[in-house]
Amino acid sequence: MRKFASYIIFTLLLAAIACACSDDIDIRQSYEFKVTHLPVPKKLKIGEVAEIRCQLERSGKYDNEKYYLRYFQPDGKGSLKLDDGMVFLPNDTYELTKETFRLYYTSASEDQQEIDIYFFDSFQNAFELSFAFNNDNSEEEEVD
Numbered sequence: 001m002r003k004f005a006s007y008i009i010f011t012l013l014l015a016a017i018a019c020a021c022s023d024d025i026d027i028r029q030s031y032e033f034k035v036t037h038l039p040v041p042k043k044l045k046i047g048e049v050a051e052i053r054c055q056l057e058r059s060g061k062y063d064n065e066k067y068y069l070r071y072f073q074p075d076g077k078g079s080l081k082l083d084d085g086m087v088f089l090p091n092d093t094y095e096l097t098k099e100t101f102r103l104y105y106t107s108a109s110e111d112q113q114e115i116d117i118y119f120f121d122s123f124q125n126a127f128e129l130s131f132a133f134n135n136d137n138s139e140e141e142e143v144d
Helices: 002-020
Strands: 033-037 049-058 067-075 078-082 094-096 100-107 113-121 126-135
Touching (some): 078 113, 100 113
Antiparallel strands (some): 033 049
């Protein structure tokens, strides 16, 4: 009798384990994200640099996720570089290696300038930032 009870308990445990297992495990790898930034100046003189402090904010985390950026400059002339000194070429793709980073835009034009920065992940989720800068042609005050 004791052997029979052990057999029934063992069978019930196996049945419970088999029913608990499922092939419908939902492992999520793709999460929405956005890039936030602090305010930036709206007017720049030629050669002046605007610092753009950015933070990548993810709705979830997948360890193997990679993030990239590319930028376009539809109006004006200037250059964009990362806080480690890497200068970006327009229309090329670069991997982001940090979640908190700084971009530096250097004005090279007296015309209105605009840059569009596209961020995307390895699952093609995307986020866009656009910045417009006007020429600052105001005279600097002389200090006596």
